[in-house]
Amino acid sequence: MDQHLLVFVTVVEKGNFSRAAEDLHMTQPAVSQYIQLLERSYGTKLLDRNNKYVRLNKAGEIVYYHAKEILGLYTKMQGIIDDLPNRASGPLSVGASYTFGEYVLPHFIARMHEQYPLIKPSITIGNTKEIAELVLKNQLDVGIIEGDFKNAELSIEAFAEDKMFVVAASHHHLVQGDRVVKISDLEKETWIIRELGSGTREVTEKVFQSMSIAPNDIMEFGSTQLIKESVESGLGLTILSHLAIRKELALDLLKIVQVIGSPFKRKFSIVLRTSFKTKALEVFIDLLKEQQTYLTIMKRTEGS
Template sequence: MMDQHLLVFVTVVDKGNFSRAAEELHMTQPAVSQYIQALERSYGAKLLDRSNKFVRLNKAGEIVYYHAKEILGLYSKMQGLIDDLTNRASGPLSIGASYTFGEYVLPHIIAKLHQKFPLIKPKIKIGNTKEISELVIGHQLDVGIIEGEYKDPHLSIESFTEDMMYVVASSTHPLSLQKKEIQISDLEKETWIIREIGSGTREATETIFKRLSIAPTDTMEFGSTQLIKETVESGLGITLLSQLAIRKEISMGLLKIIPVKDTPFKRSFSVVLRTSFQTKALEVFIRLLKEQFKKRGFS
């Protein structure tokens, strides 16, 4: 059985106070307080700084919270594996995806999953490649889908499809209207709208800079692909984005691909797992994912 003390503790921290945690857990507030006190007694240390309005982790609490999240994740996986002995694809499935895949492809995959396996209840987390990989390592996600060349000895990383990335600008941008070949020096002078460190798209952009031997001084860093697209559409600068993210804007004439040496840039999308054990729900999700790309429905 899942450790109720750890579950109550994590819920209190996540909800920010005892009353909201009690409501979430369908418990009384005094019962929640008793669980926390018992946990603190068992560790011989206070875990929370309390006030009338909020609770806050202290140093000992941070240690317990971090490991409790991992332990609860493992409990959930263990329960899923036991449930799979019935051979039914059902139950919760926590899926993480990097922004490009998560925003522009995963919704279609989830729709197919729900159609074929309605008893699977997916929970989606979108983050950059580094964030998703770390959540898989911490047992807080069952599976991650990431982009680029991420490596970690704790993870199983399997490429399942190739992605193409292009330099794009607004259709009214001078580079879009230029008839002659684009010069490398022209690119270096431009304002580049780029993603944050840890993003697969940022990794690809830096690789392109190295290949072209350019070091643009005018850059803006945004944490959202959608925000980058809208900024570039407004004519502010240029960027490197996946074909999956720009299909609609290209077809509508809002963005234009700039022909640049060494592009399109090719990279992989990969499935990331923490363990070789797979619940039935995870197994059918990965199979469905690979089938969709084998049919080339998103290329």
């Protein structure tokens, strides 16, 4: 691994030389020397620094961005080599979009840990666009995203189907009785939707298009939990995965609005940057494709 880049990235992320030295088990003068040699090799300063702070300048931002990707490739290469004679073990960086990451992945990781305790996963949660970008930069080994995201530089493989519903507070007028709601009624309501880049936002926009509606009163929130709490309070309607609302449905805090055409469906997909896989990554993907944890949750939800 390129020690100069490792020292540089550590200094940037720790915010000063002394904390970086401690983290790297080096002396502070040695850290300073590595940075000076790196700057000399590029012929420019990379950091603005004084006694109080260390900050990236423009050149430093470029080096930092590419250094993260280079170090990620080093780690991945070493993991593949180390795995050749061994069983599945070691670090595994997993990214997932919010619905899968918050409501399915914890159960899946627990099951994987029982079978493969030597695999040490780290989890990053973000929207679909954010997770795909991290995989593209080699900062994640694998991503799990929602919807129809496309990128020619990534391998994207659908492996499971998700069901989504229009939901409202249990006291909302659209869920009283057994009425089937008219599309025109939906257009008049307040809608609470996810931010751009979210797989849930993509589905919501497709549903609006399929119904030929354009609600005037729309609020954009960046958290599924915040949306659920807001809908539960009676603020408006939303479209969410059944995985995200199973507890609220069981407790009668939220109800499904009976709309023609629902449930609306989308895919969960596995995202990879490279065809080379560590044994830990191979195990993770194989277990994921079996969908046992996912299907168990689905059946439990549909039976509640």
